[in-house]
Amino acid sequence: MSASSHHGHQPGHVPGAGGSGRFYGGPPRRARPRWGRIALVSVVALLLLALVAGGGLWAYARGLDNDLGRTDPFSAITEGRPAAAVDGALNILLIGTDSRDPDAPLDTAGRWRADTIIVMHIPSTHDRAYLVSIPRDLYVPIPAEASAPCETGERAKINAAFAFGGMPLAVRTVECFTDVRIDHVMAIDFGGFVEVTDALGGVELTVEQDVTSIHKPYRQFSQGVNHMNGTEALDWIRQRKQFPDGDFARMRHQQEFLRALMDKAVSSGTLSNPAKLNAFLQATTKAVTVDEGFSLVDMALQFRKLRGENLQFLTSPHNGSETINGESVVVSDREKALTMYQAMAADQMTSWVQANVTPSPGASD
Numbered sequence: 001m002s003a004s005s006h007h008g009h010q011p012g013h014v015p016g017a018g019g020s021g022r023f024y025g026g027p028p029r030r031a032r033p034r035w036g037r038i039a040l041v042s043v044v045a046l047l048l049l050a051l052v053a054g055g056g057l058w059a060y061a062r063g064l065d066n067d068l069g070r071t072d073p074f075s076a077i078t079e080g081r082p083a084a085a086v087d088g089a090l091n092i093l094l095i096g097t098d099s100r101d102p103d104a105p106l107d108t109a110g111r112w113r114a115d116t117i118i119v120m121h122i123p124s125t126h127d128r129a130y131l132v133s134i135p136r137d138l139y140v141p142i143p144a145e146a147s148a149p150c151e152t153g154e155r156a157k158i159n160a161a162f163a164f165g166g167m168p169l170a171v172r173t174v175e176c177f178t179d180v181r182i183d184h185v186m187a188i189d190f191g192g193f194v195e196v197t198d199a200l201g202g203v204e205l206t207v208e209q210d211v212t213s214i215h216k217p218y219r220q221f222s223q224g225v226n227h228m229n230g231t232e233a234l235d236w237i238r239q240r241k242q243f244p245d246g247d248f249a250r251m252r253h254q255q256e257f258l259r260a261l262m263d264k265a266v267s268s269g270t271l272s273n274p275a276k277l278n279a280f281l282q283a284t285t286k287a288v289t290v291d292e293g294f295s296l297v298d299m300a301l302q303f304r305k306l307r308g309e310n311l312q313f314l315t316s317p318h319n320g321s322e323t324i325n326g327e328s329v330v331v332s333d334r335e336k337a338l339t340m341y342q343a344m345a346a347d348q349m350t351s352w353v354q355a356n357v358t359p360s361p362g363a364s365d
Helices: 041-054 058-067 160-178 190-199 230-236 247-267 274-286 296-302 334-345 349-356
Strands: 069-071 090-099 112-122 129-134 139-142 154-157 184-189 203-207 224-228 288-291 311-315 318-324 327-332
Touching: 058 274, 058 296, 090 160, 112 160, 129 247, 129 334, 139 160, 139 327, 154 160, 160 184, 160 334, 190 230, 190 274, 203 230, 203 247, 224 230, 247 311, 274 288, 334 349
Parallel strands: 069 288, 090 184, 129 311
Antiparallel strands: 090 112, 112 129, 139 154, 184 288, 203 224, 318 327
């Protein structure tokens, strides 16, 4: 169902459209390196949980559910909308966060930044998942507040919405841009994901060119397949300035990291090793915050038919970078974005992908 039926969108709403205005200035960045990179890791945990639940370990799943952090991002924007049907399509907003204060609440402004924004769409068939990465520098209208109409406020980079109004405004902004209803949210602060990767014994990642990290201790990444532990992997996927396509390379590396992590989870015998599986899931749940209505047991049911090869990565259609009001921003391809998000809202994403995306294993868009 389209978000317009819940939020008073005007007919003809086009993703990426809106009036101009000055660029919002977010809170100062912290000096230490940012960890907010890989929201997709949460998907791995859900896929594994589906197998756990398939084995009848519901009590264990409920225990993990209690370990998740909770937030209420919908109270100002739901307008009484009913919960999504368990047997219908599902849209989950995955946000990789950059917190200057790990204990700060997610529903307030100024303490967090969103470095990774992904809309994960699961069709009503529940046998596939489409993960649409939204460039963090995408220039979009940001409502004045979570409860305000979409047309209020000014335009800014989409990742600024989290800093301006916490998770509620981030959800509202994404719904206004896409006209797609968000059913659940997952926010991850990535300091804890070193342990997630290490619980699997590290991952194999392909480095396309020799790279020197821009962060201390200035690691050297050599072209070819590299085995990386958690610290090394997170450092690698933070790199972007060394690549011609900058932030798009960073998004591509995120997607490659997820695939590598999933491959390692299966090939290393994680699913058949209770101790290893428990360490992985415990590390993941400690780093994740979800909405009040999110249930790992329900998610396990939703994901029971999903497997790694049924995840498809896409990027929100865009026309590349431009300089607007002195800021380098990414500009949405209005027509392509409109048709894609309309297909998502109508649960026709599979047909849209078949008609618009050239099949290619590992392709991101």
